[in-house]
Amino acid sequence: MMVVWAQEYQTLHPDIKIDVSSGGAGKGMADALAGSVDLGMVSRDVTTAEADQGIIAVAVVEDAVLATINTENPVLNKILEKGLTKHQLREIFINYSISTWGQLVGDSNNTDPIKVYSRSDPCGAAEAWVKYLGDYTQDDIPTIENITKVKGDDSMSKSIASDPLGIGYSNVNYIYSNATKAPKEGIAVVPLDLNENGTIDPEESFYESRDDVVNAEINNTLPSPPSRLVYLVTLNNFTGITKDFVRWILTDGQQYTFDNGYSAVPNDILNDQLQILEGE
Numbered sequence: 001m002m003v004v005w006a007q008e009y010q011t012l013h014p015d016i017k018i019d020v021s022s023g024g025a026g027k028g029m030a031d032a033l034a035g036s037v038d039l040g041m042v043s044r045d046v047t048t049a050e051a052d053q054g055i056i057a058v059a060v061v062e063d064a065v066l067a068t069i070n071t072e073n074p075v076l077n078k079i080l081e082k083g084l085t086k087h088q089l090r091e092i093f094i095n096y097s098i099s100t101w102g103q104l105v106g107d108s109n110n111t112d113p114i115k116v117y118s119r120s121d122p123c124g125a126a127e128a129w130v131k132y133l134g135d136y137t138q139d140d141i142p143t144i145e146n147i148t149k150v151k152g153d154d155s156m157s158k159s160i161a162s163d164p165l166g167i168g169y170s171n172v173n174y175i176y177s178n179a180t181k182a183p184k185e186g187i188a189v190v191p192l193d194l195n196e197n198g199t200i201d202p203e204e205s206f207y208e209s210r211d212d213v214v215n216a217e218i219n220n221t222l223p224s225p226p227s228r229l230v231y232l233v234t235l236n237n238f239t240g241i242t243k244d245f246v247r248w249i250l251t252d253g254q255q256y257t258f259d260n261g262y263s264a265v266p267n268d269i270l271n272d273q274l275q276i277l278e279g280e
Helices: 002-012 024-034 048-052 076-082 086-093 101-105 124-133 153-162 210-218 240-250 252-256 267-277
Strands: 040-042 055-070 115-119 147-150 166-171 187-189 227-235
Touching: 002 240, 002 252, 024 040, 024 055, 024 227, 048 055, 055 076, 055 124, 055 153, 055 210, 055 240, 055 267, 076 101, 086 115, 086 124, 115 124, 115 153, 124 166, 124 227, 147 153, 153 166, 153 187, 227 240, 240 252, 240 267
Parallel strands: 115 147, 115 166
Antiparallel strands: 040 227, 055 166, 055 187, 055 227
16 A cells, blocks of 8 residues: 555655655564664554654555465364354464364364464564454464464465465465456355354355455444554654655545555544644
């Protein structure tokens, strides 16, 4: 999203150059705190300690984190039909008390182990996912034999696409193809049984395409978390060209969100973000 915004803004202001580099929410925050960047990208809430050090955050878009499995998963059809509840996912990712795919779906003949993938790097995706599961932080995901921690969104997606017994979580744009809007090859999205009635009802079935997921974010069908606001942060205050760029993102720039797999900042908080930007 930042690449698109930078390109569009530079078209309007050809004398300005914007360098965009990735690295996760941890790096975005660390670089902003160090004053080595004008803007840091942070896909989680700012902590009190970070705010005390002078970090100012403005929400610029809404994203979501979804659970994923391999399309060759041995119980894929049952999961797609019934979905998984928050409790089941918590027992997989946090407590690992559900440790086989057969145990998960009530099939005593299936002893295939559940291979959990999580993130080793500090990131907003992990924080959003465990926050959905309960009052947890990324550090609450245990390090045990069948939980593998990988660095970066891309490694997570590739791990799930190559492991029929794997389950993980990713930001929406690492699950769906930007070209086709369908899930990437080898990846299936785990539908959430939000009302916990043991089946995926029509209103809970919005994973076929990226557009469907974004519409679910917009309509609040997908709860927050695992949907969440993501931020641009700076040290002390937004100034000069940087401030103008963020102001443009919050106004004209919001038109580019949907086509790039994000939902715009909800209208009921957009004005608050503009006031934060202006230092009010």
